[in-house]
Amino acid sequence: MARADAVRNRAKVLEVAAQIFATEGLSVPVHEIARRAGVGTGTVSRHFPTKEDLFTAILLDRMAGLTRSADELAKRYDPATAFFELFAMVVREGAHHLGLAEALAGNGYDMDTIGAEAGFDVAGRLHTLLIMAQQAGTIRPEIGIGDVKALMKGCLADEANKNLDTLLVVITAGLRA
Amino acid sequence: MARADAVRNRAKVLEVAAQIFATEGLSVPVHEIARRAGVGTGTVSRHFPTKEDLFTAILLDRMAGLTRSADELAKRYDPATAFFELFAMVVREGAHHLGLAEALAGNGYDMDTIGAEAGFDVAGRLHTLLIMAQQAGTIRPEIGIGDVKALMKGCLADEANKNLDTLLVVITAGLRA
DNA sequence: CTACAATCGGGACGGTCATCCCGGTTGCCG
DNA sequence: CGGCAACCGGGATGACCGTCCCGATTGTAG
Numbered sequence: 001m002a003r004a005d006a007v008r009n010r011a012k013v014l015e016v017a018a019q020i021f022a023t024e025g026l027s028v029p030v031h032e033i034a035r036r037a038g039v040g041t042g043t044v045s046r047h048f049p050t051k052e053d054l055f056t057a058i059l060l061d062r063m064a065g066l067t068r069s070a071d072e073l074a075k076r077y078d079p080a081t082a083f084f085e086l087f088a089m090v091v092r093e094g095a096h097h098l099g100l101a102e103a104l105a106g107n108g109y110d111m112d113t114i115g116a117e118a119g120f121d122v123a124g125r126l127h128t129l130l131i132m133a134q135q136a137g138t139i140r141p142e143i144g145i146g147d148v149k150a151l152m153k154g155c156l157a158d159e160a161n162k163n164l165d166t167l168l169v170v171i172t173a174g175l176r177a
Numbered sequence: 178m179a180r181a182d183a184v185r186n187r188a189k190v191l192e193v194a195a196q197i198f199a200t201e202g203l204s205v206p207v208h209e210i211a212r213r214a215g216v217g218t219g220t221v222s223r224h225f226p227t228k229e230d231l232f233t234a235i236l237l238d239r240m241a242g243l244t245r246s247a248d249e250l251a252k253r254y255d256p257a258t259a260f261f262e263l264f265a266m267v268v269r270e271g272a273h274h275l276g277l278a279e280a281l282a283g284n285g286y287d288m289d290t291i292g293a294e295a296g297f298d299v300a301g302r303l304h305t306l307l308i309m310a311q312q313a314g315t316i317r318p319e320i321g322i323g324d325v326k327a328l329m330k331g332c333l334a335d336e337a338n339k340n341l342d343t344l345l346v347v348i349t350a351g352l353r354a
Numbered sequence: 355c356t357a358c359a360a361t362c363g364g365g366a367c368g369g370t371c372a373t374c375c376c377g378g379t380t381g382c383c384g
Numbered sequence: 385c386g387g388c389a390a391c392c393g394g395g396a397t398g399a400c401c402g403t404c405c406c407g408a409t410t411g412t413a414g
Contacts, residue, residue, distance in 0.1 A: 151331050
């Protein structure tokens with residue numbers, strides 16, 4: 001049985017790391033995370049042998065929520081609406097989570113693979129909705145999932161995040177058939 | 178009068194660095210650039226005291242061409258057409274120049290400032306065309322230059338660069354009033 | 355051709371960071 | 385309450401990189 005303090009420390013590290021990754025991105029040193037969590041770097045290393053392990057754990061948590069939302073949208077709305085809603089949801093999530101945005105921007109973390117392996121395949125859900133909407137004739141047929149991801153990255157690149165809604169309007173208008 | 182070999186070395190470094198930045202991005206070590214140029218790291222350092230100096234020199238060269246093209250477009254076409262052409266031109270330039278794309282994506286280099294100081298203000302040209310096109314009623318009025326840059330980054334984020342034209346069509350359609 | 359100064363090469367230095375390791379500590383079972 | 389195994393802290397280690405420095409070299413003026 002794991003010791004109580006070990007469980008507490010693991011949770012504390014996870015909580016602090018999630019906060020830091022969200023506000024300051026992935027380039028924060030592990031030592032800094034340990035310091036703010038009030039533990040030693042060794043403690044972080046033991047629970048998450050690699051910095052990537054730590055971030056993956058946090059990522060999966062986020063993606064779990066998105067996947068659930070995706071499924072709800074899919075059954076509640078028509079494909080195109082569900083697609084655009086999910087698109088906006090992912091982008092908004094990334095807009096106030098710097099680390100997530102960086103991961104989406106492809107700084108070494110392959111979110112698709114990570115998510116797919118854990119059953120939280122957000123990209124897959126998006127792709128399915130895209131194809132369905134295209135078959136229904138509501139989204140341009142020549143669009144690929146790669147184009148969609150590129151546009152998502154564009155939204156996340158908006159530093160100010162002030163005009164996110166404007167961008168979404170433009171992109172939505174452009175994607176519609 | 179500068180020594181002939183110094184001139185040669187400077188040119189060689191510039192040429193090799195441009196090639197490397199284009200194909201492998203900005204994270205290539207300076208030592209590697211020196212090695213491939215057949216010179217010592219000291220030689221690189223002397224001509225370009227900082228890695229940023231080296232990249233800036235290359236950047237300015239690219240931006241000079243873009244600025245010239247921008248001016249031609251502006252006098253040959255109506256604002257909206259010129260805007261979209263310039264947009265496409267910048268994106269295409271970035272598509273086969275990894276370093277340029279990274280700089281646009283904001284990895285520490287402020288292209289706008291660099292370009293403006295040297296008189297190659299691509300962003301400024303783009304902004305002017307945008308406003309003119311908006312006054313002519315051909316582009317949505319709520320768009321800001323920040324939105325435009327975000328969309329540009331999106332295009333450059335397309336790893337495959339296969340569907341660049343598709344993306345441009347989508348974005349153009351979305352931006353039009 | 356000679357000598358000197360500009361230039362060169364590449365190793366040294368300093369800084370950053372992720373990961374590993376180990377002596378000290380403490381929760382927990384009996 | 386005692387003892388041990390699991391756990392803790394944080395310093396040590398090693399990798400990477402940009403920049404600086406200096407002894408060796410070489411172009412060039414005279």
